[in-house]
Amino acid sequence: MAEGTFLIGEAAARAGVSADTIRYxxxxxxxxxxxxxxNGYRYYSQAAVDRVLFVRNAIRFGFGVxxxxxFLKRRDSGRPPCHAVxxxxxxxxxxxxxxxxxxxxxRAAMAETLASWDARLxxxxxxxxxxxxxxxxxxxxxxxxxFPGGQPRRKSR
Numbered sequence: 001m002a003e004g005t006f007l008i009g010e011a012a013a014r015a016g017v018s019a020d021t022i023r024y025x026x027x028x029x030x031x032x033x034x035x036x037x038x039n040g041y042r043y044y045s046q047a048a049v050d051r052v053l054f055v056r057n058a059i060r061f062g063f064g065v066x067x068x069x070x071f072l073k074r075r076d077s078g079r080p081p082c083h084a085v086x087x088x089x090x091x092x093x094x095x096x097x098x099x100x101x102x103x104x105x106x107r108a109a110m111a112e113t114l115a116s117w118d119a120r121l122x123x124x125x126x127x128x129x130x131x132x133x134x135x136x137x138x139x140x141x142x143x144x145x146x147f148p149g150g151q152p153r154r155k156s157r
Contacts, residue, residue, distance in 0.1 A: 004045060004046065005043040005044060005045055006043065006044050006045075006049070007041055007042070007043060007044075008022055008023075008034070008041070008042050008043075008044065011044035011048060011049050011052070014049045015049050015052035015053055015056070016053075016056070017052060017056065021052075022044070022052060025052060025055060028065065028066065028069040029069055029072070029073055030051070030055050030065075030068065030069045030072050031048060031051055031052060031055070032048070032051075034048065055068065055072075061089075061092070062089075062092040062096075063088065063092075067088065071084065071085055106139040109137055109139055110139060112137075113135075113136060113137050116135065117130070117132045117135070120132065120135070
């Protein structure tokens, strides 16, 4: 193993990801295939770790893994995808704004339901069911919106 390089476990630890994540990034072409030692072990440089950190940051920003792989492939081949990256960033911001509007409306509906439940509980004698869940109003959202503790809403087919 060359000086200044790491086995996959150490590279993964330095980048804060799993070894499987590093292998996945290699398969997608977001990370160059690592050179291998005579024993077949991959070894990584600090530059590879930095690339993984770069990829993780872009994913946290909101870019999809496969989309990011396409951007990086273009960039690495000398065709900067700057305009496409900017356009996708704008799309992500618009989507976030849409989700915020939907979540704000859902929050208001939830607060209204809780107030209604409070009133119902005050009118219900102790030990008698108030049937709160049967009066829960569905929180409306578009496909893909997640509510705390819930699954994403699916588009109907």
